[in-house]
Each structure stands twice: as C-alpha cells, then as structure tokens.
Amino acid sequence: PRNPYAPSEWYEIQSIADSHYATPAAMTAVAFDPYEECVWTANELGRISCVLGASLEKCVCVQAHERNLPVRQLLVETGGVASIVQDTLRYHSTGGLLQFTYSTESF
Secondary structure, X not given: OOOOOOOOXXXXXXXXXXXXXXXXXXXXEEEEOXXXXXXXXXXXXXXXXXXXXXXXXXXXXXXXXXXXXXXXXXEEOOOEEEEEOOOEEXXXXXXXXXXXXXXXXXX
16 A cells, blocks of 8 residues: 555755766765764765765765775765775775775775
C-alpha cells in the first residue's frame, strides 16, 4: 500500500557545486552521515565536502588527496570520514583535519 503522507514525486530543494574552481568538478562519491544531519560528497579532483541539512550549507571542504585523483568511495564514521582513491586511504575528522593515511599498491 502507498503511504498517504509521502509525496508522490520528488522535488529539488537546492543544487550545490564546488565553488573553489572556475568549472565545477564531477561528483564521484556521496555518503549520508548517519550521525549528523549532513551529506558528504567527493569529486574527481580528490576534494571532499560536507553540507548541512536542507539548507545545504557547506561546513567542510578539504583537498583530501594531493594528486587530484578521483575519490572512489566515502565511508562516514562517528569521528570522521574515510576516502579512497587509486592507491590511498585517508581518514579526516569531521572538521576536516587529516588523521591518517594508508597507501598500498594492491587497492
């Protein structure tokens, strides 16, 4: 049965783009934060960002990976977010500070 309280169609609240570049970079990963009301995104240039709630106000934006490689996956934990590129895993705090880096040839 259909939920009578749910809208029948979706609608766009707001669109966002990484304003640090003249042309926006393609988004390569998205993760919903299960602990806070925010969404983490990553792009093809190795940057990760966090936007808050329905307003989509940007609260964190860091260059997570120096070599401008596309981020393949994000994983949100209670204290931060892990991001993976071609051969590197990095973990940043929710405030954007780098906590650790792990590199390998076998990713």
